[in-house]
Amino acid sequence: MDWFAETLRHYPEIAIFLSLGIGYWVGGKSFKGFALGSVTATLLAAVLIGQLGITVSPQVKSVFFLMFLFAVGYGVGPQFVRGIAKDGLPQALFAAVECVLCLISAWVAAKIAGYDIGSAAGLYAGSQTISASMGLATDAINRLNLPPDQVKTMLDAMPTAYAVTYIFGTIGSAILLAQIGPWLLRIDLVAVCKEYEATHGGNTSEGQQWHQFELRAFQVPQDSPVVGKTIAQAESLEPNGYRLFVERIRRNGKIEEAKLDLVLQPGDIVAVGGQRNQLIGALGHRGTEVDDPELLAVAAEVTGVDVFVSRKEVDGKTLAELASQPAARGIYVRAIRRGPTETPIPVLANTTLQRGDTITLVGRTQDINFAATTLGSIDRPTNVADVAFIGFAITLGALLGAIVFNIVGIPLTLSTAGGALVAGIIAGWFRAIHPTFGRIPEPTVWFMNSVGLNVFIAVIGLTAGPGFVSGLRHLGISLFLWGIFATSLPLILSMFIAKYIFRFHPAILLGACAGARTTTAALGMICDAADSQVPGLGYTVTYAVGNTLLTIWGMFLVMLLK
Known part of the structure; x- marks a missing residue:
């Protein structure tokens, strides 16, 4: 055991990978639907390993955090820009209001409880389940020009407060939005989602759930209404909004591709493509179905x-x-x-x-x-990422973020982390409108996002490990209770604001609340309770805005409390 501990101290990179391994393994396990998640499990594993007194270079944390923030920005870029500039503006404004409530609730809790800046930043990050905010809070604390020992005490307190408040931040927000929310707002989720689907075309064929696409061959009978009509006219005859298309035709034993101006004749064998239920409903009782493999051999x-x-x-x-x-x-x-x-x-x-x-x-x-x-x-599957694009974009964003503006004697800066986030937003938006370059495959985005954040969290846990137990003993129950307050208050207020001020449709209202708080677990529970994916329509724009603002608030909270 002494050899193992000494090896980890000498090779701290091993401790990082051990923390990741334990974190992802434990975080992926669930008990009655609840899972710690990889971030919290990695933090706890790193804290435990950190009891051995392991020192990790802070540059490791910085590199992976920049990579993580760029991936976050890249993912939310299209929805963020759209929400600010176009028809998603009401949802973007609502997300900003909810994010301000989240910041204020954490600030009020920290002020009343008398927590130091590090504990307050951890309380905010855990209660709002926004792990990324700890990175910007760390940067802001390091710029306070405080004595090194005081800075270390604050930074060590942050993961303790985060771990204590995160569990209710995750479970509590999901329960509040998916179970308590509909009761508070007097909303029948299933009914309003069905009404929304009906109003927006859910009762038409275009809005029905997808059924397996099929291609079937039918012979045109002598008395068929399509005889003497062009293919274009025949395709427009079907009632109920059915979309059926003639793809190929066999006439006099010869196969030819369908042309819209081709006139159908008795005896023609047509290959008709469409949804299975529509083919059966529209053509199953007419004509004779023909087994013609050659005609149906369509790519x-x-x-x-x-x-x-x-x-x-x-x-x-x-x-x-x-x-x-x-x-x-x-x-x-x-x-x-x-x-x-x-x-x-x-x-x-x-x-x-x-x-x-x-x-x-x-x-x-x-x-x-x-x-x-x-x-x-x-969108062809590929495993190749435009790494040059990633490298230059992060470099430019970090350089801009490193610039310090002195306004009335107050130094203001995005920091390199904030610059990487902004660069990611711009890059993601530009990629959405010009998809010829800057491609980052989804697995690569996931790696940068998940592993980048968890390496950052692992380094925090390893560094804070020795002081974690004493901090938990000191703050414990009161911190947990204040975390409940900081989680619940903004969610409850935002639900009523969404209903009575922004007047969102009840079917998307709770999805918008979940998006602004970036709680995907809550969205899943809401959709399950609604038996519909409609709440997701309120999630994407608010998630993009919320993920950005809640992350930046980590820096703002430090500025408010300094």
Whole structure:
């Protein structure tokens, strides 16, 4: 054991990886639906290992934190800019209001309880479950020009307060929003979500849940209403908004591709593509289905192809509007994902597409390729990241953040961490409108985001380890109670503000509250309670704004308490 402890002291990088291993393993375990999560588990593992007196270079923490913040900004960039500049403005303003409430509640708790700056920063980070704020708070504390021993005491207190308040910050916010919130606001989640879906096209074929795309062959009978009509006219005959398309035709034994001006004749065998239930409902009782493998040998993408939406022309257009365009012929929407958390967006006729969305299409390969050029570009799976873009963007952002402005004798700066965050936001937004460069595959973004943050947390835990137990013994129960206060107050107030001031639709109201607090666990519980993905429509813009402001508030809180 002495050899093991001495080895970790001599090679602190081993201690970091050990903390990560334990943190991800323990954090991934759940008990009755509750899991610590990798961040909290890594912190506790590092604190435990840190009892051995391990010293880690602070540069390690800084490098990984810059990488993490850039990834955060890159992920939220499109929604953040859209929320500030366009139709997401009400949600962006609401997110800013909720974030201010989060800051004020933590500040009030710290002032009344008499906590030092480090404990206050940890209380804020844990109660609002915004681990990244500890990085900016650390930078701000280091710039206070205090004696080194006082700075160390504050920095050691921060992870203690974070660990104590984080658990209720996660569980409590989910319970408040998903279970208590609907009762407080007198909202029937299931009913309002169904009403929202019906109002926004959920009762049309375009808004129905996706069914397996199929291609089936039918022979045109002598008395068919499509006889003598062009393919374009025949496709428009179906009632109930059915979207069925003639893809190929066999006439006199020869196969030819369907053309919209081709006139159908009795005896033609047509290959009709569409959703399974619609094919059966519209054509199952007419004509004769034919087994014609050669005719049906059409290259089709039935599992779905991801398309990255980047064209300005489709930004803000509804699916119903896009369905009438030529590029939509023969394709179907299987799923829409939005934002850094890839929030599922309900597929409704009035669902709007936004630049930065990923939309999954099914249909013939050639139709999907044509549609992709109208929407943006096909999001081909790749494991190659534009590292040059990442390196230059972080460098530029950090350089700008390092500039100090003296205003009325007060030094103001974003810090290198804040600069990296801003650079990520700009880079992510620019990538959404110009997807030809700056590509960072989703697994790479996840690595930068998750591992970058957890290495930063591990270094904090290893450094603070020796003073953690005494700090916990000193602050303990009162800190936990103040954490409940700081978690609950802004959420309760923001729910009423969203309903009575911003007047959000009840179906998206709670999703907006969860997004502004960046609590994905709460969104999951809300969607489960609603039996719908509609609450996710309120999550993405508010998440982008909330994730940015709540992170920056770590620095602001230190400035308020100094």
